Amino acid sequence: xxxxxxxxxxxxxPPLALRGEGIFLHDSNGKTIIDGxxxxxxxxxxxxxxxxxxxxxxxxxxxxxxxxxLYSCESxxxxxxxxxxxxxxxxxxxxxxxxxxxxxxxxxKLSRQYFWEIGQPNRQxxxxxxxxxxxxxxxxxAAGGNAMRKAIYQPILSDAFSHVAPCYAYRDRGPAESxxxxxxxxxxxxxxxxxxxxxxxxxxxIAEPVVGATLGCVTALPGYFQAMRAVCDRHGALLIxxxxxxxxxxxxTMHAWEQEGVTPDIQVVAKGLGGxxxxxxxxxxxxxxxxxxxxxxxxxxxxxxxQAHPMAAAAALAVQRVIREEGLLANxxxxxxxxxxxxxxxxxxxxxxxxxxxxxxxxxxxxxxxxGSKAPFDPALKLNDRIKRAAYDNGLACYPMAGTxxxxxxxxxxxxxPYIATAQDxxxxxxxxxxxxxxxxxxxxxxx
Ligand code: PMP
Numbered sequence: 001x002x003x004x005x006x007x008x009x010x011x012x013x014p015p016l017a018l019r020g021e022g023i024f025l026h027d028s029n030g031k032t033i034i035d036g037x038x039x040x041x042x043x044x045x046x047x048x049x050x051x052x053x054x055x056x057x058x059x060x061x062x063x064x065x066x067x068x069x070l071y072s073c074e075s076x077x078x079x080x081x082x083x084x085x086x087x088x089x090x091x092x093x094x095x096x097x098x099x100x101x102x103x104x105x106x107x108x109k110l111s112r113q114y115f116w117e118i119g120q121p122n123r124q125x126x127x128x129x130x131x132x133x134x135x136x137x138x139x140x141x142a143a144g145g146n147a148m149r150k151a152i153y154q155p156i157l158s159d160a161f162s163h164v165a166p167c168y169a170y171r172d173r174g175p176a177e178s179x180x181x182x183x184x185x186x187x188x189x190x191x192x193x194x195x196x197x198x199x200x201x202x203x204x205x206i207a208e209p210v211v212g213a214t215l216g217c218v219t220a221l222p223g224y225f226q227a228m229r230a231v232c233d234r235h236g237a238l239l240i241x242x243x244x245x246x247x248x249x250x251x252x253t254m255h256a257w258e259q260e261g262v263t264p265d266i267q268v269v270a271k272g273l274g275g276x277x278x279x280x281x282x283x284x285x286x287x288x289x290x291x292x293x294x295x296x297x298x299x300x301x302x303x304x305x306x307q308a309h310p311m312a313a314a315a316a317l318a319v320q321r322v323i324r325e326e327g328l329l330a331n332x333x334x335x336x337x338x339x340x341x342x343x344x345x346x347x348x349x350x351x352x353x354x355x356x357x358x359x360x361x362x363x364x365x366x367x368x369x370x371x372g373s374k375a376p377f378d379p380a381l382k383l384n385d386r387i388k389r390a391a392y393d394n395g396l397a398c399y400p401m402a403g404t405x406x407x408x409x410x411x412x413x414x415x416x417x418p419y420i421a422t423a424q425d426x427x428x429x430x431x432x433x434x435x436x437x438x439x440x441x442x443x444x445x446x447x448x
Contacts, residue, residue: 015027015028015029015031016028020035020043020046020047020048021046021047021048022046022047022048022418022420023035023046023047023417023418023420023421023425024047025047025397031392031395032395033392033395033396033397034395034396034397034425034428034429034432035047035397035418036391036396036397036398036415036416036417036429036432036433037397037398037399037414037415037416037417038271038275038276038416038417038418039271039276039397039399040212040213040245040271040399040414040416041212041245041246041250041271041272041362041399041414041416042271042272042275042276043275043276043418044248044249044250044271044272044275044276044319044323044418044419045275045277045319045322045323045418045419045420046418046420049275049277049318049319049322049420051318051321051322052275052277052315052318052319052322053277054318055314055315055317055318056277056278056311056314056315056318058314059075059310059311059314059315060311062310063310064310064311065309065310065311066310067305068303068307068308072308073308073310073313074310075310075311075313075314075317076096076308076309076310076313078313078317079094079096079313079316079317079320080093080094080096082317082320082321082324083273083282083284083320084284088254088255088258088263089255089257089258089263089264089267089286090263090286090287091263091264091267091284091285091286092285092286092287092290093284093285093290094282094283094284095110095282095283095285095300095307096280096281096282096307096308096309096312096313097280097281097282097304097306097307098279098280098281098304098306098309098312099135099270099279099280099281100134100135100140100244100245100268100270100271100281101134101135101136101137101140101281102135102137102281102304103135103244103268103269103270103281103282103283104134104135104137104139104140104143104242104244104268105135105137105139105140106283106302107206107240107242107266107268107283108126108139108140108143108240109139109300109301109302110266110283110285110289110293110300110302111126111203111204111238111240111265111266111289112124112203113293113300113301113302114203114238114288114289114292114293115203117292117293117295117296117297118292118296120200120236122200122201123200123201123202123203123237124160124201124203125160125161125162125197125201125202125203126143126160126161126162126202126203126204126205126206127161127162127163127164127190127193127194127197127202127204127205127206128143128144128145128161128162128163128164128205128206128207129145129163129164129165129166129206129207129208130145130163130164130165130166131145131146131166131168131211131214131215131218132144132145132146132163132166132206132207132208132211132214132242133145133146133149133208133212133213133214134206134208134242134244134268135244136149138153138156138157138158139158141153141157142157142158142160142161143161143206144214145163145166145214146213146214148402148409162193162196162197164186164189164190164193165186165189166207166211166215166218167182167183167186167218167220167221167224168211168215168218169182169221170218170354170355170357170366170374171374179221179222179223180223182221183221183223183224183227184227186224186227186228187227187228187230187231190205190228190231191231191234194231194235194237199234199235199236199237200235200236202235202237203237203238204232204237204238204239204240204265204266205228205231205232205237205238205239205240206240206241206242207225207228207239207240207241207242208241208242208243208244208245208246209225209241209243209246209247209251209256209257209259209260210245210246210251210256210358210359210362212244212245212246212362212414213245213401213414214401215366215410215412216357216358216364216365216366216399216401216412216413216414217357217358217359217362217363217364217412217414218357218364219357219358219359220260223261224260225257225260225261225262226260226261226262228262229262238265238266238289239262239264239265239266240264240265240266240267240268241256241257241264241266241267241268242268243255243256243257243267243268243269244268244269244270244271244281245271245362246359246362247267247269247271247272247273248269248271248272248273248320248323249272249323249328249329249332249360249419250271250272250332250360250361250362250416251332251336251359251360251361251362252329252332252333252336252359252360252361253329253360254323254329255267256359259359263286264284264286265285265286265288265289266283266284266285266286266289267283267284267285268281268282268283269281269282269283269284270282272319273316273319273320274312274315274316274319275315275316275319277315277316277318277319278309278311278312278314278315278316279312280309280312280313280315280316323419326420328419328420329419331419331420331421332360332361332419333360335361335417335421335422335423335425335426336358336359336360336361336362336363338423338426339358339361339363339415339417339426339429339430340356340358340363342426342427342430343356343363343365343415343430343433344356345430346430346431346433346434347365347434347437350437351371352367352368352369352371352437352441353365353366353367353368353371353437354366354367354368354371354374358415361416361417361418361419361421362414362415362416363414363415363416364401364412364413364414364415365412365413365437366410366411366412367383367384367387367410367411367412367413367437368410376409376410376411377411377444379402379409381444381445382402383411383440383441383444384400384401384402384411384412384413385400386440386443386444387400387411387413387436387437387440388400388413389440390435390436390437390439390440390443391432391433391436393436393439394432394435394436394439395432396428396429396432396433396436398413398414398415398433398436399413399414399415399416400412400413400414401413401414413433413437415429415433417429
């Protein structure tokens, strides 16, 4: 009988995940698999972390809900204090909601309200990047550049968003172009887009510091984000960084922007904030933005019923405490270096692996038909999905993606092991992944 639950694939019901334990998931097929991607880079402490479970139980006994129109709550206050300890990058306030998309919507509205408060209501446009993903709600979807995810909904998406090229050196840097020239070209493109729209109509430039769900784990070249920030500063626009996937430790620093030499005005976070223990997302905002609202209308004209939910905040607080108190950033850096090394050893010379890239415990491989021309495989072959299935058969969960490359699809597969991973875990993940890649490629029709 068909499941009554709406599944991602309406024609096929997935197995049931029955139990999670550290890096492992046990399912209704009787399989135990290594959760090598934590879903979509979510389960940053693995499954069933005892300290997080204890904190959730304690919160449950104390308070499960109180409406924010009347109350704040201890767990949300403590989470904000911890996340903003030392006011990183001048970020001083945390707004909490229930997902990455919701957080992106909040960032869009907060940035718009900021300009309304300071008497610049003509700022009504956002510039984002073509290969990007910012969520599936209508505002976030419009902000993103993933053509495949947007196609059906295009007619009902806002036209407040335009898009420039991301920093994607593997494909877009010219053969004779230096890193500096490529960055300068991208900055010039952003500048031209400001000029096309009218510089005083732009609210913000929106980007993921390390691109996640559209171009697996693409890092920017050194100086790129500084150059983008300079363009925003020149025109008084805000910088919104989407760290839903790459933030909260994933890349080896608490915030991915720490490695870029810039600070955002608004930062969007989600997955690694609560590690999947509860649905939670948030935005971090700086003085410039929050003071304008406080001094102006005195309220953020936005909000949700489950905003700053006590249970969600308690789970996230425990996750954030574990990351800090157990020194997990150092483990992410060490295990990330090992993950890179093992991936390069296993797949670096593979004729269908065009690029291996990432940072911290956030790595992906891009698959190509031909390394020389970088031509992608025919999307109809669904290579990324074949790799996912072969990996599952081998006892590994990884995260497949079909990204858009100038309107064409490319195959990327992402790995995001938990921050608690050991060297043995990394070895097992890469061994299973490498074998899955070989199996999936061997299974492609010969005529391809
Ligand atoms: N932004 C980025 C960078 C993401 O990777 C995602 C989720 N993959 C989102 C936003 C949306 O988050 P959610 O699925 O929690 O709504």
